[in-house]
Amino acid sequence: MVSFSVSDRVSKMQSSSTFKAAQSAAALREQGHQVIDLTLGEPDFDTPQFIKEYAWEGLQKGLTKYTASSGMKPFTESIAEFYRHRFGASFTPAEVVASCGGKQALFNAACTLLNPGDDVLIPKPYWVTFPEIVTFCEANSVFIETEETDFVLTADQVKDAITDKTKLLIVNSPSNPSGRVIPTAEMRKIIEACVERGVYVLTDECYLFFAYPPGEVFTSATLPPEIREYVCVAGSFSKTFAMTGWRIGYTIASQSWSKELIKLQSHSATHPTSFVQYACARALENASESMAAVQAMLAEYERRRDWLIPALNTIDGFKCGMPEGAFYAFVDVRGVLGDRFTASADVADYMLTEAHTVVTDGAGFGADGFLRFSYATSMENLNTAIERLSKIFGTRSATAA
Ligand SMILES: Cc1ncc(COP(=O)(O)O)c(C=O)c1O
Structure with a gap:
């Protein structure tokens, strides 16, 4: 087969790492696993x-x-x-x-x-x-x-x-x-x-x-x-x-x-x-x-954020400050790097295989050592994710990051 002669400009572009993570989630799901997908960069609400x-x-x-x-x-x-x-x-x-x-x-x-x-x-x-x-x-x-x-x-x-x-x-x-x-x-x-x-x-x-x-x-x-x-x-x-x-x-x-x-x-x-x-x-x-609809979504994101950030800070080696906007937690996982993991991508892989929880590696955003958790998903999913991560990493008492 003749390989396609892609232009120099496009060949230099990288595929989106956020889509790659979503694909890994889909692959696990196809194998029948109950996957918690925290990669999504879109609201989990329907259009009003x-x-x-x-x-x-x-x-x-x-x-x-x-x-x-x-x-x-x-x-x-x-x-x-x-x-x-x-x-x-x-x-x-x-x-x-x-x-x-x-x-x-x-x-x-x-x-x-x-x-x-x-x-x-x-x-x-x-x-x-x-x-x-x-x-x-x-x-x-x-x-x-x-x-x-x-x-x-x-x-x-x-x-x-x-x-x-x-x-x-x-x-x-x-x-x-x-x-x-x-x-x-x-x-x-x-x-x-x-x-x-x-x-x-x-x-x-x-x-x-x-x-x-x-x-x-x-x-x-x-x-x-x-x-x-x-x-x-x-x-x-x-x-x-x-x-x-x-x-x-x-x-x-x-x-x-x-x-x-x-x-x-x-x-x-x-x-x-x-x-x-x-x-x-x-x-x-x-x-x-329109603004009433936006406010309702914002209030729900805020409720999730207020629950999720302290919960993430109870996981051994995880550290996350309180974000003021959007619907992402950007977690510093350098605390777990060392013997078991050399980069945050390894931490993300481990979470995927051991906890069937998918997040996006920070390296794609120019921040190796961090993971992005999207909370544009249900509280139930967030709860399950934290439970699973607590099991595989262990916990400590909540501290302000
Ligand atoms: C920071 C940022 N800018 C722009 C976009 C593009 O969004 P859309 O093209 O759907 O308006 C996104 C989507 O994830 C985003 O996160």
């Missing part, structure tokens, strides 16, 4: 019924044809209006471009900005897709270590990392995988530090609505226009409204950047599904019902 009904309404209205590549007007208008009302942001619908999920928003933003050889700053631990997009653009990922500040990026770290080759910073808060949230004042300083040096900032705000009380949420869409010239927000409906399969997100960027985003998108996906755009526009117009 009223949003499904809006999609049906869109279909009945005949919204089954192409829309503008930027997205249909009601969609871009509803984003601008929602951000104005909720966050006090003042950008125009012309600064919004609909995309097929946050992932495509990020991809479009990177592809319209980066040239081969550009340096892109990415704080560790990072979401797996960031460096792969950079690789696709033939640019260089330059990683910023943040363990010293408990995985919360600071403006000083960014200032130290910027060089004349730096073109872009990609920042994700609330963060996947750490669940940490960069405080608003620090985030502003980070962006200002970049803009001062002519460095662009891509803020992945896909977990914007998942910051636990009394946490603050910051969207860079609220920055003044002269700063936003350098900023692109990647937003998504996937996690917010538990609609990962609908594939809908958006960018918020200057009109000149948006023009290029539209040009690129017009030659690829063209636009996200017409009646999905309609459903999302209607959901944002009905902000009170």
